[in-house]
Amino acid sequence: MALDLGPLDSHMGYLLRRAQLAVFADILPSLAEHDVSPADYAVLTVIDRNPGAGQSQVAETLGIQKTNFVPLIRRMEARGLVLRTPSARDRRSVALTLTDEGSALLGRLHAAAQAHIDRVRGHLGAAQYDALLEPLQRLASVSRPS
Amino acid sequence: MALDLGPLDSHMGYLLRRAQLAVFADILPSLAEHDVSPADYAVLTVIDRNPGAGQSQVAETLGIQKTNFVPLIRRMEARGLVLRTPSARDRRSVALTLTDEGSALLGRLHAAAQAHIDRVRGHLGAAQYDALLEPLQRLASVSRPS
């Protein structure tokens, strides 16, 4: 049924894409239950760890363009997960913080993510899983002017 | 500038996504010079290795839905890269083969891909690069009923 992939089966980009899709497919349903996308989850996590950070900082940290970040963060504000308070020292920027509801949701999301991680870790073996993390971090900086 | 990622910085899904985007960003311009997307490149490669295969087989092998595969393969046919010949034994299916022009282009694409692989391999170190391949293949089957 499955055809020969030729050189693709050892092509880093191709393997990364397939692996990423498979891993995302595993966590997606758990997040969707809470009506949250992977990007949403990442944004909540970063705001939680950096309360008061500005929109552009959060967006840039996650590799999201500020222009695409606007509707995303607005939806979260509308859902009551995030507070957007005008910054005192810089009247252009808005400081982002989680509401109590946002914090509570994030807690549930972390639990779901942990179950997902346990599955993937089990599939791969803990040692191999851990060994993967550092090289993947390094790969993320290919093509970036380091 | 960059904020704290919290648990994301060791989250497999997040790292895979960032790594995949970075690696794709590295090869994208080379492919774009030939007006070819990563998906196009994968399709040409698979047809080359499996001449005469049907559309759905190629699509399924690459994880592309047959419905989205139609415009893609039609564009390649229109460009004179691919031949779509009605199969003799199954009059529903079309057999895919590369034209000489498709073969020639694929040769140039493989060369560009090799240069890209060398870059990534250099960035990571050959040993670490090679060590990544197998676990990534395994990851691709998470969430699939093995």
Next chain:
DNA sequence: GTTTTTGGTTATTGAGGATAACTATTTTCC
């Protein structure tokens, strides 16, 4: 104090992937 840069916004576009519904052929199976 003018110029430049930065934080945020709007509007718009294009690519990728997903669903539904359909035709024509082949296969299954009673």
Next chain:
DNA sequence: GGAAAATAGTTATCCTCAATAACCAAAAAC
């Protein structure tokens, strides 16, 4: 042999992402 189910391909449509351009207000640079 013939009805029913499965398969190969197609069209049309939709939705989510990511990217571009143009803009305002405020701050920083010079």
